[in-house]
Amino acid sequence: MNERVDLRNPAERALAAQFADLVAELAADSPERAARTAAFQRFADAGLPHRRVEDWKYTDLRSLWRDVAPAAAVAPEAPDLSALDVFPAIERTRIVIVNGRFRADLSSPDLPAGVTVEAASGDMPTHLRDDPLTALNAAFQDGGVRIAIAADTAFDRPLEIAHAAVVDDPALISPLVVVEVGARSSVEILESHVGTDTAYQANGVVTLDVGEGAHVRWRRLQSESVSAIHLASFVAHLARDATLDHLAVNRGGALWRWQGWVTVAGEGARADFSGATMLAGNEHGDIKLTLTHAKPHGSSREAFKTVLADKAEGAFQGLIEVARDAQKTDARMMAQALLLSDEAQFASKPELEIFADDVQCGHGSTTGQLDETQLFYLMARGIPRDEASQLLIEAFLDEILDPLEDSAVAVVLRDAIGDWLATRRNGASS
Amino acid sequence: MLEIKNLHVQIEEEGREILRGIDLTVGAGEVHAIMGPNGSGKSTLSYILAGRDGYEVTEGSVTYKGEDLLEKEPDERAAEGVFLAFQYPIEIPGVATMTFLKAALNAQRKQQGLDEMSTPDFMRKVREVADRLDVTQEMLRRPLNVGFSGGEKKRNEILQMALLEPSLCVMDETDSGLDIDALRVVADGVNLLRSPDRAIVVITHYQRLLNYIVPDQVHVLSNGRVVRSGGKELALELEEKGYAEFAGEAA
Structure with missing residues (x-):
């Protein structure tokens, strides 16, 4: 097998060296070795992406990810995860993944009827051949999990996929989660990311198949360590009349990227994506979503809001792609950013590629600062500037959570926002 | 209560002088009306009292309760009892009216060294004032001023004033955009607040409001100066003759 790897920089060389160690332990003729080697080769063909790669225009991973950490060890027998539970007050079924590995011993003992959990392998959909992160994950993932939800299943409590990084030193973590939701099922899934206060590096992949007429409500809370690198790829496929409502709150990580490829692959399916992102300090956060309408009568909504303080970059x-076949598509995309400092930066690039001729598609993007007139009005009623700013920032982000009303999950997500704002205020005054 | 001396104010960016030596003294228990044509500096005066950015005081002083008002932040002024009823109340999407009212009341209490008001006490107080001003519970649930009609916005301003119980009320063209019924509701709300330890400054273009809120003194503002002061009958005279004669006096 051709194992030519064009080494360009220390990070890529470190990845190659780690990969060589990993495959050395596999039998020479094993299918697993062949699959991992092919995946790593796909990564190595282009190497770490940089700003001249259009998809990575705003996140020069080659220069930002300088030191690749060694692969994370298996976590201790019984790590104390109590401090790493972001949804403690919510009755849920937990699938716990520690350092990228599924841990049945730490997960809920009883699964709801219709749910099966088993080991997953790293085969990626072929349309992602050019993506370096999913290729890297396929090469390194170990202990991935496949969650299959049978047809006609309904949960009375959400299923949480809880990622925890429990490491003392920087470590590379490569979780893989495969979720399949059977036809006509209706489920709520919580995805959480937390870790010890360490500069760990996570490169995770989630794939999701939503069966015909199934409904998935997906709530994601990224609350990583402030020094962590968090790279996440999400690949979803919606069958006929399926719906996916994906809502994310992102509030942690020194360097992070969430990239999604979502295909509205069946007629009449609907995909909603919304996100509330908070960035401060020198944090760098990047959201990239490619939403492909492949069949007619599909619809999609995207609403992303970002608040940036200090020297943060967002x-x-x-990209909304509408195939020639996908007539009557109704797709909208909106990105709004609120800059709290002169040094914060936000880049926004909405794109439409439409090959059908009878569709409704729109996009918008705004970047601004807190409205001085609104601030003055609040202050003129006795509310100090800090508190007035906080009210306005919360109001800006809370629009994303509006649809969740006062559900238990909404309370947790609102607290995550409130907590971020409080930390910033206390930090700013010290 | 309020003493303005030789106040000169210009717009920060343009350097254009708007107020050119205002003198005005308002005592506790008094209601003063400030009248004047458009562009005479009425709204600027109200913003200066509330502490809005963008203006520069080049000369003169404003003393409130014996202290220099101009060096205080807007929220400090509010906590010390200065209230501006806005000519154009600001819409704030995403902030529920009740949340805002509670934040404002408790922020002021905190600065006054008082405990926060309990939620039941707060609700009772809001309901009582709201009923008096025809402010519905439905309005209170909406985001602040969003989707409110002009009249609803003005009533919401008076509601805030009644709730916060300021010592100095400055009402900037509260009558603009109100029909006669709304005007009555607003005026009744203001009259209820008249008290020996509260001063009220009513800024208006028209005499109409002063039929309902009867002032102790009327001042005519023209070209950034008080060109004439008198009793309530001055308002009637203005209604008859208009502001034309004062344009000359000020020039």
């Missing part, structure tokens, strides 16, 4: 790249 980016949003949204």
Whole structure:
């Protein structure tokens, strides 16, 4: 087998060296070795992406990810995860993944009827051949999990996929989660990301198949360590009349990127994506979503809001593709950013590629600062500037959570926002 | 209560002088009306009292309760009892009216060294004032001023004033955009607040409001100066003759 790897920089060389160690332990003729080697080769063909790669225009991973950490060890027998539970007050079924590995011993003992959990392998959909992160994940993932939900299943409590990084030193973590939701099922899934206060590096992949007429409500809370690198790929496929409502609150990580490829692959399916992102300090956060309408009568909504303080950098790249077949598609995309400092930066690149001729598609993007007139009005009623700013920032982000009303999950997500704002205020005054 | 001396104010960016030496003294228990044509500096005066950015005081002083008002932040002024009823109340999407009212009341109480008001006490107080001003519970649930009609916005301003119980009320063209019924509701709300330890400054273009809120003194503002002061009958005279004669006096 051709194992030519064009080494360009220390990070890529470190990845190659780690990969060589990993495959050395596999039998020479094993299918697993062949699959991992092919995946790593796909990564190595282009190497770490940099700003001249259009998809990575705003996140120069090659220069930002300088030191690749060694692969994370298996976590201790019984790590104390109590401090790493972001949804403690919510009755849910937990699938716990520690350092990228599924841990049945730490997960809920009883699964709801219709749910099966088993080991997953790293085969990626072929349309992602050019993506370096999913290729890297396929090469390194170990202990991935496949969650299959049978047809006609309904949960009375959400299923949480809880990622925890429990490491003392920087470590590379490569979780893989495969979720399949059977036809006509209706489920709520919580995805959480937390970790110890360490500079760990996570490169995770989630794939999701939503069967015909199934409804998935997906709530994601990224609350990583402030020094962590968090790279996440999400690949979803919606069958006929399926719906996916994906809502994310992102509030942690020194360097992070969430990239999604979502295909409205069946007639009449609907995909909703919304996100509330908070960035401060020197954090860099990047959201990239490619939403492909392949069949007629589909619809999609995207609403992303970002608040940036200090010297934070944020980016949003949204692409809506409408295939020639996908007539009567109704797709909208909106990205809004609120800059709290002169040094914060936000880049937004919404794009439409439409090959059908009878569709409704729209996009919008705004970047601004807190409205001085609104601030003055609040202050003129006795509310100090800090508190007035906080009210306005919360109001800006809370629009994303509006549809969740006062559900238990909404309370947790609102607290995550409130907590971020409080930390910033206390930090700013010290 | 309020003493304005030789106040000169210009717009920060343009350097254009708007107020050119205002003198005005308002005592506790008094209601003063400030009248004047458009562009005479009425709204600027109200913003200066509330502490809005963008203006520069080049000369003169404003003393409130014996202290220099101009060096205080808007929220400090509010906590010390200065209230501006806005000519154009600001819409704030995403902030529920009740949340805002509670934040404002408790922020002021905190600065006054008082405990926060309990939620039941707060609700009772709001309901009582709201009923008096025809402010519905439905309005209170909406985001602040969003989707409110002009009249609803003005009533919401008076509601805030009644709730916060300021010592100095400055009402900037509260009558603009109100029909006669709404005007009555607003005026009744203001009259209920008249008290020996509260001063009220009513800024208006028209005499109409002063039929309902009867002032102790009327001042005519023209070209950034008080060109004439008198009793309530001055308002009637203005209604008859208009502001034309004062344009000359000020020039």
